[in-house]
Amino acid sequence: MDSTASSPVVLVTGASSGLGRATATLLASQGYRVFGTSRTPSRAPEAPFTLLPLDVRDDASVEACVAEVLRAAGRIDVLISNAGCAFVGAVEETSIAEAQAQMETNCFGALRVMRAVLPAMRVRQRGRIVAISxxxxxxPPPFLGAYAASKHALEALSESLAYEVRPHGVHVSLVELDGMRTGIPFARPSRREPSYAEPSARMLARLERITGDAGGDPAELAGCVLDVLANPAPALRYVLGKEATLAVAARRQLSEADYIRTMVGRLGLWDAPTGAGTRREGA
Known part of the structure; x- marks a missing residue:
C-alpha cells in the first residue's frame, strides 16, 4: 500500500506481547496502519506499530484510546479484539468477584471496544471486527469454568452482532484457538478446596505447557487474521489448528457420554475413573 492515508487502519487490543503483538506486527508488515494497545505501553518492547494505553475494563480508557486513533488516522477500519486474561480453578472455588473479574476483561472489555468503534463503522458502511476467542x-474443560463462560459470552455477543451489523457493511468473525504460545499468566482462586487440588494442579501444568514452549506459534493466528481480512466475505467462525478442529468434530459426532469419556481420558487429570459419562443418555 502506497501511503498511510490509503492504508486500512487497524486497532489491535492486547498487543504488547503474545498473540496480539504477532498479529499487529504481521499486519503492519503487510501495509496496514496498526495501532496496538497495552495497559502499560512504557513496559512493552519497541514495536513496528503505534502502541497506545488502554484498559478494556475502564470506559474512559476505551473512549480515550478510540478517540486518539480517530484523531490520528481519521477512521478505524478493523478491530482485532484480543485483550484477555485467564482464571484457572474449580467452579466451587471461584468467588463471584473472581468470576466477575474474568468476565470484565474477556466479555465486557471486548464489548466496550466494539461499542466504541461501531458508530463510525456503521456511518461509513464498512468495517471488520475480529474477536479472538x-x-x-x-x-468448556474442567477447571476453566469462569474462563470458558467469558468466552461463551464473547461468542454469543459476536454472533448476535454479526447479524445486526451485516446490513451496515460491517463483518464480524471469531477465531477459536487452542494451545498457542501466549505466555498468558493464570490467576488462581483465593480460596482453595483440597478436594480439587491434584487435578486442578495438573490442569494448570498442562495449560502452562501449551501456552509456553509446547504451544503453537502465534504467527499461525496472525496469518489466520490476515486471511480473514483479505476475504471479502469472511466466515463467522474460524477454528485454528488441527487438534482444535478434531475436538470440535468429536463433540459434534460423538454421543455426550462418549465425548465426556474421551475428554476426561485425553486430559489425564484423574488417576482413576470418575464415573463421568457412564450413565446412559436419557436415563
Missing part, C-alpha cells in the same frame, strides 16, 4: 468457548 478460544476452543474453551465451544468446549
Amino acid at each position: 478460544s476452543l474453551a468457548g465451544l468446549l
